[in-house]
Amino acid sequence: MSDTTYSLPQIPFDSKDVESVLSKQVVEWHHGKHHAGYVAKANEIEEELKKASSSAANANYSQYGELKRRQTFNLSGIILHNIYWQNMGGDGKADESLEIVKKILADFGSLESWLTDFKATAMSSLGWVITAINPLTGNIENFFM
Numbered sequence: 001m002s003d004t005t006y007s008l009p010q011i012p013f014d015s016k017d018v019e020s021v022l023s024k025q026v027v028e029w030h031h032g033k034h035h036a037g038y039v040a041k042a043n044e045i046e047e048e049l050k051k052a053s054s055s056a057a058n059a060n061y062s063q064y065g066e067l068k069r070r071q072t073f074n075l076s077g078i079i080l081h082n083i084y085w086q087n088m089g090g091d092g093k094a095d096e097s098l099e100i101v102k103k104i105l106a107d108f109g110s111l112e113s114w115l116t117d118f119k120a121t122a123m124s125s126l127g128w129v130i131t132a133i134n135p136l137t138g139n140i141e142n143f144f145m
């Protein structure tokens, strides 16, 4: 097993640039507590996996299996926060020349319809909401994870 260490990336913007939609306090909480917590736990899990017995792994319960479940949870938290930070900013207007915007307009009819569904999905979720293509239908949809 390789020596993997995860690190907390810097936020690629000044929190003042997004304060119309996220307060500085919320940005600091998501980055300094939430995102940092996923990084710290993922690093702990990497160390624990080096000591865990993979030969005892099974589909019901094993230390190895539980560490792998926790690893998946924490790495998804890191990856989703990374994407989140990279997508913040701009002037709030959608660039209709982008393929994703064209697809949203084609499948939802308008950005307002997409946003209404996105917010409803978020209100139904305990975690993340993403906009993605459903590979079973080819349509763009909002999903919670």
Ligand SMILES: [Fe+2]
Pocket (backbone or CB within 6 Å): 030, 031, 034, 035, 081
């Ligand atoms: Fe967060």
